[in-house]
Amino acid sequence: MASDSLNWFRFSSPATFYPLAGKMIPWFGWSAALLAAIGVYVGLFVAPTDFQQGEAYRIIFIHVPAAWMSMFLYVVMACWSAVALGFNTRLSAMMAQAIAPTGAVMTFIALWTGAFWGRATWATYWAWNARMTSELILLFLYLGVIALRHAIDDPRRADRACGVLTLVGVVNIPIIYFSVHWWNSLHQGATVSLTKAPKMAAIMLTGMLIMSFAAWFYAIAVSLARARTIMIDRERGTSWVSAVAGAAR
Amino acid sequence: MAAATLPSPTTGSVWPAVQWAVRRDLKLAFRSRAELGVQLLFYVIVVSLFPLSTSPERNLLATLGPGVLWVAALLSSLLSLPRLFAGDHADGTLEQIALSPYPLEALVSGKILAHWLTTGLPVALLAPLLGLQYAMDGESLAVLTAALLVGTPVLSLLGAIGAALTLGLRASGSLLALLILPLYVPVLIFGAGAVDAVRAGLGATANLSLLGAGLLIALVGAPFAAAAAVRIALD
Numbered sequence: 335m336a337s338d339s340l341n342w343f344r345f346s347s348p349a350t351f352y353p354l355a356g357k358m359i360p361w362f363g364w365s366a367a368l369l370a371a372i373g374v375y376v377g378l379f380v381a382p383t384d385f386q387q388g389e390a391y392r393i394i395f396i397h398v399p400a401a402w403m404s405m406f407l408y409v410v411m412a413c414w415s416a417v418a419l420g421f422n423t424r425l426s427a428m429m430a431q432a433i434a435p436t437g438a439v440m441t442f443i444a445l446w447t448g449a450f451w452g453r454a455t456w457a458t459y460w461a462w463n464a465r466m467t468s469e470l471i472l473l474f475l476y477l478g479v480i481a482l483r484h485a486i487d488d489p490r491r492a493d494r495a496c497g498v499l500t501l502v503g504v505v506n507i508p509i510i511y512f513s514v515h516w517w518n519s520l521h522q523g524a525t526v527s528l529t530k531a532p533k534m535a536a537i538m539l540t541g542m543l544i545m546s547f548a549a550w551f552y553a554i555a556v557s558l559a560r561a562r563t564i565m566i567d568r569e570r571g572t573s574w575v576s577a578v579a580g581a582a583r
Numbered sequence: 584m585a586a587a588t589l590p591s592p593t594t595g596s597v598w599p600a601v602q603w604a605v606r607r608d609l610k611l612a613f614r615s616r617a618e619l620g621v622q623l624l625f626y627v628i629v630v631s632l633f634p635l636s637t638s639p640e641r642n643l644l645a646t647l648g649p650g651v652l653w654v655a656a657l658l659s660s661l662l663s664l665p666r667l668f669a670g671d672h673a674d675g676t677l678e679q680i681a682l683s684p685y686p687l688e689a690l691v692s693g694k695i696l697a698h699w700l701t702t703g704l705p706v707a708l709l710a711p712l713l714g715l716q717y718a719m720d721g722e723s724l725a726v727l728t729a730a731l732l733v734g735t736p737v738l739s740l741l742g743a744i745g746a747a748l749t750l751g752l753r754a755s756g757s758l759l760a761l762l763i764l765p766l767y768v769p770v771l772i773f774g775a776g777a778v779d780a781v782r783a784g785l786g787a788t789a790n791l792s793l794l795g796a797g798l799l800i801a802l803v804g805a806p807f808a809a810a811a812a813v814r815i816a817l818d
Contacts, residue, residue, distance in 0.1 A: 471765045471768055474761065474764075474765040475765050477761060478761045478762045478765065481758055481761055481762075482748060482749070482758065482762060485749070485752040485753055485754065485755070485758050486752060490818075491815055491816075491818060494815045495748045495812065495815050495816075498744070498748060498808055498811055498812050498815065499744075499748055499762060501808075502741075502744055502766065502808055503765075503766070505804065506765075506766050506769070509769045509797070509800075510765075510768050510769055513768065513769035513772040513773060513793075514768070514772065516772075516776075517772040517776055
């Protein structure tokens with residue numbers, strides 16, 4: 335029994351997680367590349383032209399996966415932060431730190447591609463639509479966490495401070511979303527409506543889902559790679575890092 | 584700081600700690616009245632800049648007014664936040680406060696309440712006067728003041744978390760803005776929305792209720808988060 339319960343925590347130590355992460359990265363990375371290739375093929379060549387939006391709708395294949403990941407990654411980051419604060423585990427905080435830049439990039443991609451999609455379909459780069467506004471605020475939340483991390487020299491204090499900020503943010507995200515939504519419905523009528531999107535063809539949905547998995551696996555691979563560099567950097571005084579460095583040399 | 588000493592806990596009630604923190608911070612705030620005055624002046628000046636930068640046309644001003652007053656309230660709250668912990672952190676008082684037998688959450692709540700009494704409350708009370716400059720009618724002014732009275736405590740509560748997280752950091756002022764302003768968004772929307780709703784003939788009840796709900800959530804959650812952040816900063 336003792337060995338069973340030990341296994342739960344076997345990979346919670348950087349020394350054991352480092353090689354595991356190194357083994358996982360190629361799997362997730364190549365899966366992401368393969369899925370992205372299939373997704374792009376389906377999106378650009380197989381899926382038909384939309385009868386309302388023309389070719390411009392094809393931005394959906396990058397836009398929607400990025401938007402989903404931007405929100406999902408914040409929740410994942412908050413979970414790691416909660417574990418780090420609750421159990422005082424180093425690795426969880428490192429994972430939260432590693433996820434933040436990927437989340438910010440996904441949010442930025444979602445906003446950027448959304449602007450071009452908006453330009454093509456609504457003839458405007460930016461409308462103060464509820465989703466766009468809350469996505470913009472989400473980007474600010476990510477940047478706040480990253481900026482706080484860089485402002486604190488002591489990594490352990492940075493871990494916990496960023497953890498508190500992330501958790502406060504995750505409580506606020508639904509409130510921000512609904513407040514922006516109600517504000518929007520009060521201020522302007524349904525000049526732009528994405529919520530009543532026409533029924534999507536199955537092939538479009540398939541392409542979007544494949545791209546979503548590609549984005550997901552990419553996020554895992556990149557976060558793990560970043561977590562590995564964080565582990566090496568933070569634990570540079572330890573014997574396991576010396577052993578890894580020795581093996582690499 | 585030569586404020587009255589904190590009574591030792593006898594009954595298990597935390598109210599003496601809250602009272603002590605409020606009294607002490609109010610006393611300190613009134614000893615630097617000029618600072619409080621400057622913060623209010625900042626609020627007045629920011630509000631006065633908008634007509635100069637847009638137009639003195641009365642209809643436009645009445646539309647802009649609530650939003651401008653709210654943004655100015657947010658900024659003046661942000662400006663005053665470092666005062667909440669930074670002084671006590673610099674001279675070691677904050678460590679002594681954290682060492683007291685009372686829960687740090689209670690002492691932090693008292694400090695937040697004192698912060699609101701010295702910044703949020705004056706801003707809310709000054710709002711009707713500034714609203715007149717924006718050609719707002721009586722009902723709008725009343726709703727605006729009510730919304731500020733309910734909303735500015737939320738600003739102090741959320742702001743305390745950011746102020747504690749950025750204690751002793753480089754460029755903590757601009758960092759604080761980045762951390763806290765996104766979290767202020769719902770307060771801004773419901774607060775300014777209350778007046779808009781009145782002007783649109785919808786009544787302000789919904790917005791004020793939502794602000795009140797936000798205040799309750801912040802009252803329950805923010806002191807714990809702020810106290811946790813203070814402990815992190817002190818380690």
